[in-house]
Amino acid sequence: xxxxxxxxxxxxxxxxxxxxxxxxxxxxxxxxxxxxxxxxxxxxxxxxxxxxxxxxxxxxxxxxxxxxxxxxxxxxxxxxx
Numbered sequence: 001x002x003x004x005x006x007x008x009x010x011x012x013x014x015x016x017x018x019x020x021x022x023x024x025x026x027x028x029x030x031x032x033x034x035x036x037x038x039x040x041x042x043x044x045x046x047x048x049x050x051x052x053x054x055x056x057x058x059x060x061x062x063x064x065x066x067x068x069x070x071x072x073x074x075x076x077x078x079x080x081x
Contacts, residue, residue, distance in 0.1 A: 012058070012062070013061075013062045013065065013068070014068075015036055015039055015043065015068070016036065016039065016070070016071065017036055017037070017038070017039060017071070018035065018036065018071030019035075019036045019068060019069060019070050019071050020033050020034065020035050020036070020048065020068075020069040020071070021033070021034050021036065021045075021061075021065050021066075021067070021068055021069070022065070022066045022067040022068075022069070023064050023065060023066060024064050024065075024066050025064070027047050027049060027050070027052070029047060029049040029050040029052070030049060031047055031048055031049025031050065032066075033047075033048045033049075033069075034046060034047055034048065035048055037053065038055075040058070041057070041058055042055050042056065042057055042058060043055070043056050043057075043058055043061050045061075
């Protein structure tokens with residue numbers, strides 16, 4: 001059964017800087033959403049509720065993600081391409 005994020009489970013979860021993820025268990029502050037600050041073998045996450053920053057191994061994180069909220073692309077000024 002697919003989880004909606006990666007139905008075929010091939011390859012790593014597509015995580016990018018600025019994306020937000022909803023985890024299965026809430027943080028003690030009550031929030032269950034985290035903003036991604038660093039991507040690699042480890043992920044640096046910031047709680048959107050209290051601002052706490054943690055470092056989590058990618059394999060640990062990928063098992064606990066419930067939903068992925070992609071970051072909005074920043075708009076370029078009209079004079080730049």
